[in-house]
Amino acid sequence: MTDRNDSLAISLFSEIFMADQLARNRISRALPRGMELSHFSVLNHLARLNEERTPAQLAAAFHVTRGAMTNTLNRLDWAGHVHIRPDWDDARRKLVSISPAGRSACDAAIQAIAPVLAEAVADIGEDRLRAALPVLRLLRQKLEGGR
Structure with missing residues (x-):
């Protein structure tokens, strides 16, 4: 890379990192009491998929360790937001699905964060x-491929 490209890359990623930090902070504060961003992310993912996933699949989807995902799933299970059951075809695996209470919690979280997101969209246009979006999507795909 040239110095000019290095500077562009550093500026771009600095903005992305700062935007990420600010977005996480604003959304976390808007979430219903007791819900963490990781909880909302998993619930929203399961609600959108509308099918079961293994903890390993969820960990891979969120690029976190299996231990971190297990911790999040245990908290969601304790709150009654997910159902965790054995995989009947492979007893070594578990399957996770969103519960009706989890759907309600996810909907409440979306209602809570919608004004924060709408404000950003309205202000920027x-x-x-x-x-x-296409540039950010390409950047994400490039970073996913470069593990």
């Missing part, structure tokens, strides 16, 4: 954000 839908067209500008829509134009940025």
Whole structure:
């Protein structure tokens, strides 16, 4: 890379890291009491998929360790937000699904964070954000492929 490209990459990733930190902070504060961002992320993922996943699949989807995902799933299970059952075809595995209470909690979280997200979209403008999405998506795909 040239010095100019290095500077561009550093500036780009500095902005992404700061935006990520600020977004996580704002969304975390808006979430219902007792819900963490990791909890919401897993519930939202399961709600969108609408099918069971193994803890290992969830860990891979979120790029976290199996231990970290197990901790999150245990907390969600304790709260009654997920169902964790043995895999009937392979007793060594477990399957996780969102519970009705988890769907309600996810919906409540979406209601709570929607104003924060809507404010950002309104201030920046839908067209500008829509134009940025393909570049951010390509960057994510490039980073996922470069493990």
